[in-house]
Amino acid sequence: MVLSLVCVLAVASAARGLSDLQECPIFFSAAKRCDPIAPKSFLPADVAAVQGSKGSHSPDLGVLVDVLDAMHVMQTAYFAPWLGTWPDAIDWTAAVMGTHVSGATRSLSEALIHINPDRKSTVDWKLKSNLIERYFTQVTAYYFGQDAFAIRNEAYDDILWVVLGWLETIQLVNVHTDLHFGVNVEQDVAEPQANTVQGIADFFSNQTYHGNTWIPAFSHRARIFWDLAEHGWDTKLCGGGMIWNPRLLPYKNAITNELFIAASISMYLYFPGDENASPFYQDSSTDRPNLDAQGGPRHAKYLKAAVEGYRWLANSNMTDRQGLYTDGFHISGYADAGNNNTKCDQRDNVVLSYNQGVLLTGLRGLWEATGALSYLSDGHRLIQNVIKASGYDLISGTAIDDISTLRPGQLPRWHGLGRAGVMEDPCDASGTCSQDGQTFKGIFFHHLTAFCAPLAAPAPESGTKVDARAFAAASDSHSQACSSYSAWLQHNARAALGTRDRDGKFGQWWTAGLLSASWAGPWPTMADDGVPHETSGTDYRNYGVPNRPPWRAAPSEKGNTKAQHPIEAPAARAHSRARAPMGELKRKRQVGVDGANARDPNARGRGRTVETQGGGLALLRAYWKIAHAP
Known part of the structure; x- marks a missing residue:
């Protein structure tokens, strides 16, 4: 059962104020009812003028080497095979690390086609295939190392990172299978062999990639966790949207809603189905699994959830004057028993990098499902807002501020999400990032x-028709726009690579990679980093829930107004505190003495961690895929 594309587009258009401008999809499954208008460019006119007619790639395998080195360091320095996880990570950051490794391994698999086109080079292929298998088996080990039972009882965003992670791994398996196992080994038919020998040959030639064995397990976990997260969708407050945490005061934030959009459309596009009815999903009348209710490939409920999720988010007033997503909304007076306010009217204005990122997967997926160009336009607009807020000018292809003119000890100007053309989160320059914050940029x-x-x-067998002229124009414009981001990616990659220590570990504050050689004086603190911390709002910093509004607990039925904590027994809370040093409160070993730390701004705070390494890996992979991959 699949939603009509016409119905989906009508919902999306009306939701986004486009009812008077009926959007015509490039993809359609019925008789053509309109003529799609091919986009001239997804770039502003002044930027498009200097980019030429179409973007181009210039492959540089040195960038791929940097990607592989970043992943090698991450998996040798931080991953524990005997535990099947990264012990210093916490539940949600580990899910993100698994996603990074799966994505980078998929990119490596795609690159093998171009690096080694001659499949008869047996030794070379074995060595390269072995590298793929090394990382795939580590991701598979993480399937068992992931504390799935604990995450089920955490916030909805924690749950949704799990969904995206295993769908990414399913994509890895599918791509690797299609690229390297799609053609059977050639048979010598001129000289028939004995039946036994031929049977052995048939057995080997009919194999597929062994990673497909694990798809049912990955699919099952993705489905279970999406079903759990779906309960976070709420229409009683704020007219819709996902609640962040069911055990705390209502907070409808950008990341949980973006994750729900991205996870829902990814389930629609990549979820292959799940015949495993455990643990709770059975039809009591027949005592048999209700597989239709569980969903399957291209199931309508996933597309519907993604479309409705974006409709709410786009109309939520979650973006600031720079067109960037702020953190989220509380409901004023909610804890007051005499207050009946249900509107999201108390916005946390802190701008974080990951709130600009997860939605991009959602928008790209909505385009693939509907052919509606507005989703691509919205995505490119958001990316360009981010680049501008880092202090980078797409027209000139350079940072807005010339750091060579700065006085000794002077920081470049803060632009909203970075400085000197390099992306930063508000905690980076001062070295105060929590474990959450260290994960955001990646x-x-x-x-x-x-x-x-x-x-x-769409594939021909899907039965979906395509307006060829409009699709070609959209494809060219998308390629041109993404290619225009290459110089910015290169600029950020150069800065990030400059923060690596002698062991190849990335630091958190990438801008330091441009400044450290010429910096004089002490490194900045929150008092002098140029970030307007006082106007950011009530940022949740991953060190417990503050006992102050608006985080204070709502009165319970018995009138208990104590600060609300996740629901667990006192003994469990004590156990959680005892385990904390393995995660959010653990500090990396100090690098050298105080003098060494003074020379290395990325040794402050939590120092270099698996999360900062994941950030470097994700950046380099983006630079490789967007600017260099053939």
């Missing part, structure tokens, strides 16, 4: 990579 670049993949028309 998330943005992972989803930028997904959004900027070349456009592909």
